Amino acid sequence: MEEDFTIIAKRAKTASKKMAVLSTELKNKALINIAQNILQNQSEIFEANSRDLNEAKTLVEKGELNRSAYNRLKLDENKMRDMIQGIKDIVSLDDPIGRILLKRELDAGLVLTKTSCPIGVLGIIFEARPDVITQVSALAIKSSNAVILKGGKESINTNKMIMSVIKDALDNTEGFPKDVLNQIFTREDVAEMLKQDKYIDLIIPRGGNKLVKFIKENTKIPVLGHADGICHIFVDESADLDKAKNIIIDSKTQYPSACNSVETVLIHKDFKFKNELTESLKDAGIEIILSPESWHIEYGEKKLSLKTVNSLEDAVEHINEYSSGHTESIITENEDSAKIFINSVDSSGVYHNVSTRFADGFRYGFGAEVGISTNKTHARGPVGLEGLTIYKYSIEGNGHIVKDYAEGKKQFHHKDIKV
Amino acid sequence: MEEDFTIIAKRAKTASKKMAVLSTELKNKALINIAQNILQNQSEIFEANSRDLNEAKTLVEKGELNRSAYNRLKLDENKMRDMIQGIKDIVSLDDPIGRILLKRELDAGLVLTKTSCPIGVLGIIFEARPDVITQVSALAIKSSNAVILKGGKESINTNKMIMSVIKDALDNTEGFPKDVLNQIFTREDVAEMLKQDKYIDLIIPRGGNKLVKFIKENTKIPVLGHADGICHIFVDESADLDKAKNIIIDSKTQYPSACNSVETVLIHKDFKFKNELTESLKDAGIEIILSPESWHIEYGEKKLSLKTVNSLEDAVEHINEYSSGHTESIITENEDSAKIFINSVDSSGVYHNVSTRFADGFRYGFGAEVGISTNKTHARGPVGLEGLTIYKYSIEGNGHIVKDYAEGKKQFHHKDIKV
Numbered sequence: 001m002e003e004d005f006t007i008i009a010k011r012a013k014t015a016s017k018k019m020a021v022l023s024t025e026l027k028n029k030a031l032i033n034i035a036q037n038i039l040q041n042q043s044e045i046f047e048a049n050s051r052d053l054n055e056a057k058t059l060v061e062k063g064e065l066n067r068s069a070y071n072r073l074k075l076d077e078n079k080m081r082d083m084i085q086g087i088k089d090i091v092s093l094d095d096p097i098g099r100i101l102l103k104r105e106l107d108a109g110l111v112l113t114k115t116s117c118p119i120g121v122l123g124i125i126f127e128a129r130p131d132v133i134t135q136v137s138a139l140a141i142k143s144s145n146a147v148i149l150k151g152g153k154e155s156i157n158t159n160k161m162i163m164s165v166i167k168d169a170l171d172n173t174e175g176f177p178k179d180v181l182n183q184i185f186t187r188e189d190v191a192e193m194l195k196q197d198k199y200i201d202l203i204i205p206r207g208g209n210k211l212v213k214f215i216k217e218n219t220k221i222p223v224l225g226h227a228d229g230i231c232h233i234f235v236d237e238s239a240d241l242d243k244a245k246n247i248i249i250d251s252k253t254q255y256p257s258a259c260n261s262v263e264t265v266l267i268h269k270d271f272k273f274k275n276e277l278t279e280s281l282k283d284a285g286i287e288i289i290l291s292p293e294s295w296h297i298e299y300g301e302k303k304l305s306l307k308t309v310n311s312l313e314d315a316v317e318h319i320n321e322y323s324s325g326h327t328e329s330i331i332t333e334n335e336d337s338a339k340i341f342i343n344s345v346d347s348s349g350v351y352h353n354v355s356t357r358f359a360d361g362f363r364y365g366f367g368a369e370v371g372i373s374t375n376k377t378h379a380r381g382p383v384g385l386e387g388l389t390i391y392k393y394s395i396e397g398n399g400h401i402v403k404d405y406a407e408g409k410k411q412f413h414h415k416d417i418k419v
Numbered sequence: 420m421e422e423d424f425t426i427i428a429k430r431a432k433t434a435s436k437k438m439a440v441l442s443t444e445l446k447n448k449a450l451i452n453i454a455q456n457i458l459q460n461q462s463e464i465f466e467a468n469s470r471d472l473n474e475a476k477t478l479v480e481k482g483e484l485n486r487s488a489y490n491r492l493k494l495d496e497n498k499m500r501d502m503i504q505g506i507k508d509i510v511s512l513d514d515p516i517g518r519i520l521l522k523r524e525l526d527a528g529l530v531l532t533k534t535s536c537p538i539g540v541l542g543i544i545f546e547a548r549p550d551v552i553t554q555v556s557a558l559a560i561k562s563s564n565a566v567i568l569k570g571g572k573e574s575i576n577t578n579k580m581i582m583s584v585i586k587d588a589l590d591n592t593e594g595f596p597k598d599v600l601n602q603i604f605t606r607e608d609v610a611e612m613l614k615q616d617k618y619i620d621l622i623i624p625r626g627g628n629k630l631v632k633f634i635k636e637n638t639k640i641p642v643l644g645h646a647d648g649i650c651h652i653f654v655d656e657s658a659d660l661d662k663a664k665n666i667i668i669d670s671k672t673q674y675p676s677a678c679n680s681v682e683t684v685l686i687h688k689d690f691k692f693k694n695e696l697t698e699s700l701k702d703a704g705i706e707i708i709l710s711p712e713s714w715h716i717e718y719g720e721k722k723l724s725l726k727t728v729n730s731l732e733d734a735v736e737h738i739n740e741y742s743s744g745h746t747e748s749i750i751t752e753n754e755d756s757a758k759i760f761i762n763s764v765d766s767s768g769v770y771h772n773v774s775t776r777f778a779d780g781f782r783y784g785f786g787a788e789v790g791i792s793t794n795k796t797h798a799r800g801p802v803g804l805e806g807l808t809i810y811k812y813s814i815e816g817n818g819h820i821v822k823d824y825a826e827g828k829k830q831f832h833h834k835d836i837k838v
Binding site for chain 2: 104119246359
């Protein structure tokens with residue numbers, strides 16, 4: 001450990017209290033400064049990245065790192081431009097903090113207000129994509145949260161350089177509190193972080209399902225995210241063949257390793273074009289697996305499990321049993337079947353005649369995506385800035401006491417005030 | 420164990436899927452049937468309660484149960500009437516399920532809808548108040564959740580009788596699914612329940628802080644509630660003496676064992692009427708404790724800790740360090756101080772010139788209260804029916820695929836649709 005973790009966590013908590021009262025203007029100014037500083041220090045960041053890439057290349061040659069991880073690690077001009085644009089995009093989003101969610105006069109002169117506020121301290125753990133660090137830092141700043149970041153060890157030089165450029169920009173933003181962004185580097189630090197439920201309010205893992213599962217099993221802090229992405233498409237009796245073909249091929253091949261790719265296709269026994277459909281899937285390079293052992297599998301490549309079901313009800317039952325609760329789609333021309341499917345399937349996204357790949361914060365128009373959650377509390381599905389907020393209740397009064405209401409001397413009248 | 424717990428949990432999960440599609444009419448009909456059946460079976464319930472009271476009396480005599488627990492256990496005509504009225508009140512609340520929270524056209528013919536839906540299976544653990552069982556069952560039904568209930572062992576006969584009366588009513592409600600309400604009885608069952616994060620989505624403990632702490636430390640399932648209730652009042656330099664007196668006396672004496680009672684009073688060093696204030700608190704029968712060791716204490720009786728602070732900032736810092744995050748109040752005639760206090764204190768309720776005892780779902784006008792949460796995610800403060808819901812996203816399309824958008828053939832236009 002480079003530093004006792006509790007000190008970092010306490011410092012982040014203290015910083016989070018200062019963040020809670022920051023103006024939108026100051027937060028946006030800080031974000032613009034970060035974007036500018038990254039632009040001005042591109043060459044240093046590329047240089048740090050090339051050091052990481054050199055080490056990673058050796059690992060790839062030894063077979064200790066796969067090619068796709070290497071590619072995710074690599075920063076190029078395009079990724080750098082996207083990183084900078086991503087920060088600017090967050091500047092233009094509405095401030096999620098200080099929104100009045102409810103205003104209610106409880107009685108004369110006694111006004112209740114529910115206002116959105118930051119969660120506090122976020123613990124964010126991500127794998128080999130160094131561009132996550134700017135995105136996550138920008139989201140934390142915009143939502144007035146402090147953050148403790150742990151990046152992948154393969155990108156340590158890039159992460160350190162980007163963080164130093166970001167911190168530089170914040171130091172030069174007058175009035176911006178210290179210690180809002182904190183970085184940790186070791187697995188031991190992560191283990192410590194997962195124990196700090198007194199100081200850390202939410203953990204967001206951004207990475208593969210092994211990482212997410214490990215974190216979920218090793219902390220009492222709420223975790224926002226998803227481990228598996230076992231998405232289903234159900235081809236109903238009355239499905240249109242072309243729609244079924246196009247949607248399944250898009251859902252499987254457009255980006256096979258994405259969490260919202262389809263893994264299992266269920267086909268109604270009375271669907272008349274089963275053979276045509278499977279032939280066209282094979283033509284699209286998709287391998288079809290026909291065994292019950294496959295229903296738990298997230299392939300992440302151009303393979304899918306296929307199963308014939310007797311009815312819509314059987315399809316719903318299969319999905320509610322085997323799905324990871326991420327995203328499912330029904331292909332049908334029957335509106336009633338679509339309605340039953342949408343109401344009965346217990347997943348964060350339930351679609352009709354649409355590719356599962358639409359499950360994404362940007363496609364939903366959230367302007368930013370914190371991650372995709374399969375949780376049943378707090379935030380579900382693609383999570384935007386709002387998922388990094390909670391609310392508090394304030395009451396303004398003039399000496400009001402409960403005794404008067406308990407004894408019937410006064411009565412609540414509960415009149416909502418328009419805001 | 421009377422039955423393997425996993426079987427109960429799975430059964431509840433299955434029932435929860437059926438609950439998710441129930442109509443408001445059927446849920447309300449079930450609630451009305453429950454209210455009527457309790458009315459018709461009052462004498463059996465009183466009889467079961469008197470058996471519990473007989474056993475409890477022996478425990479009180481032996482010193483193994485305190486008097487207030489005995490009183491909470493006792494059902495009388497008033498409590499029975501309140502129980503029945505409580506169910507009827509929940510009938511009249513708006514259905515929290517199926518509310519459209521967002522409707523957005525992503526592109527022509529591609530419509531995203533965010534709809535409120537039930538969480539799934541709730542695990543509810545409560546102590547010796549048998550009237551909780553009807554309230555919790557009614558809230559679960561109205562919010563389309565299945566529930567597993569564990570009541571206090573002292574009220575086992577009353578709980579079993581009430582549950583049998585409720586189940587009878589549900590069996591006679593045509594179309595109402597089986598196994599929505601499930602009861603467990605032993606500590607071993609509770610231990611099992613806390614492990615079932617696959618089937619149980621939210622745990623709600625209703626009881627003292629020992630119970631809540633034990634549960635929070637022994638489960639990975641989200642827990643809605645609060646352990647401690649260490650509430651503060653800060654008497655600012657410019658506080659009005661009468662308001663300070665009345666509010667502190669109300670906050671401490673109106674119901675000293677309530678979680679929203681004040682435990683620590685902070686007084687600004689320049690407040691001119693400190694002596695008058697402390698004298699009037701003593702006259703109201705409040706014992707004043709002046710030691711740093713007391714700042715962590717929840718008295719639950721007519722005692723409070725008193726501390727002089729140098730400034731508003733010091734008061735905020737003390738509160739953010741020692742508070743349980745429940746409810747705090749500032750007494751001041753200075754609007755700026757009030758604003759800073761409300762924005763800087765990180766608690767679920769932050770008040771100005773108001774008793775802390777207002778922190779309550781009924782007083783807030785929620786119509787029902789699930790509990791009070793000090794969590795920083797999902798639900799905070801007094802939680803109404805909405806806290807038992809989450810949402811899902813559905814998309815209706817007509818063969819839409821992501822490839823068209825990724826390749827720039829089509830663009831999202833993200834137009835919100837009024838609902």
